[in-house]
Amino acid sequence: MSRTDRAGRVIAAPPATVYGALLDRESLEAWLPPDGMRGRVERWDPRPGGGFRMVLTYLDSTDSPGKTSESTDVVDVGFADLVPPERVVQRAVFEADDPSYAGTMTMTWHLAAAGDGTEVTVTATDVPPGIDQADHEAGIASSLANLASYVETAS
Template identity: 80%
Template sequence: MGRTDRASRVLAASPATVYGALLDREALEAWLPPGGMRGRIERWDPRPGGGFRMTLTYLDPAAGRGKTSAAEDVVDIGFVELAPPERVVQQAVFEADDPAYAGTMTMTWQLAAAGEDRTEVTVTATGVPPGIDPAAHEAGLASSLANLASYVEDAGRRG
C-alpha cells in the first residue's frame, strides 16, 4: 500500500487564492518544484478526470537522482477531485523503470481558513512508492509549501 507522508503550513492568503494557485498552470510551474529543481508542464487539462504532465529537472545534475533519468523526474498527475475552495485530490504516477517508484501516489491538498486571509494548507501523500526517500520527500513537501506561500503572499502584495 505504501506509506503516508504529510506536511502543512499556514499561508497569508485566502483559501480561494490558494485554491487558484493549485489549478493555474503558470502558478504550478513556479511553486510546485521543490528547492533545487525547476518544473515544466507539458500537458494541461484542469478538470476532474483531466490532469497534467510535469517534468522536474534538477538544477545541479550532479546532485540529482532522478526517477526518469539521472537529472529528471517526469510525473503524470490526474485530477481526481476538485472541491473549491477546500480540496484538490491528485493521483501521481512517475515515469520510471525502477519498480521502487511504481504505483500511484495520491496527493490531497486540504485548505482550511485559519483567520482573516489566512489558510492552513495540509498536503497528504498516500501510497508513496518505497523508492522515495522519506526524509527527502518530507523536505520536498515542505519546500513546495514554502514556495506556495511565497507565491500567493507575493501575489497579495502585488495585487
Template identity: 85%
Template sequence: MSRIDRASRAIAAPPATVYDALLDRAALEAWLPPEGMRGRIDRWDPRPGGGFRMVLTYLDPTDSPGKTSDATDVVDVGFAELARPARVVQTAVFQADDPAYAGTMTMTWHLAAAGDGTEVTVTATGVPPGIDQAVHEEGIASSLANLASHVERGA
C-alpha cells in the same frame, strides 16, 4: 500501517486564492518544483478526470539522480477531485524504469481557513518505496514555502 507523508504550512492568503494557485498552469510551474529543481508542464487539462504532465529538472543531479533520466523526474498527475476551495486530490505516476518508483501516489491538498489565511496540509499515500520519506516530506515543505511566497506576493 501504510506510509503517509505529510507537511503543512500556514499561508497568509484566503483559501480561494490558494486553491486558484493549485489549478493555474503558470503558477504551478513557478511554485510546485521544490528547492533545487525547476519545472515545466507539457500537458494541461484542469478538470476532474483531467490532469497534467510535469517535467522536473534537477539543477544539480549529482546528489539526487532523477527517476526518469539522470537529471529529470517526469510525473503524470491526474485531478481525482476538485472541491473548491477546500481540497484538491491528485494522483501521481512517475515515469521510471525502476520498479521502486512504480505505482500511483495520491496527493491530497487540504485547505482550511485560519483567520485571514489558510492552513494547507498535504498528505501523500501510496508513495513508491524508492522515495525516501524524509526527503519527500522536505520536498513537500519546500513546495509549500514556494506556494506561500507565490500567493502572498499577490495578496
C-alpha cells in the same frame, strides 16, 4: 505496506487564492518544484478526470539522481477530486524504469481558513518505496514555502 507522508503550513492568503494557485498552469510551474528543481508543464487539463504532465529538472543532479533520467523526474498527475476552495486530490504516477517508483501516489491538498490565511495540509498516500520519506516531506515543505511566497506576494 503503504506509506503516508505529510507536510503543512499556514499561508497568509485566503483559501480561494491558494486554491486558484493549485489549478493554474503558470502558477504550478512557478511554485510546485521544490528547491533545487525547476518544472515545466507539458499537458494541462484542470478538471476532474483531467490532469497534467510535469517535467521536473534537477539544477544539480550530482546528489539527487532523477527517477526518469539522470536529471529529471517526469510525473503524470490526474485530478481525482476538486472541491473549491477546500480540497484538490491528485493521483501521481512517476515515469521510471526502477520498480521502486512504480504505483500511483495520491496527493491530497486540504485547505482550511485560518484567521486571515489558509492552513494547507498535504497528505501523500501510497508513496512509492523508492522515494525517501525525509526527502519527500522536505520537498513537500519546500513546495509549500514556494506556494506561500507565490500567493503572499500576489495578494
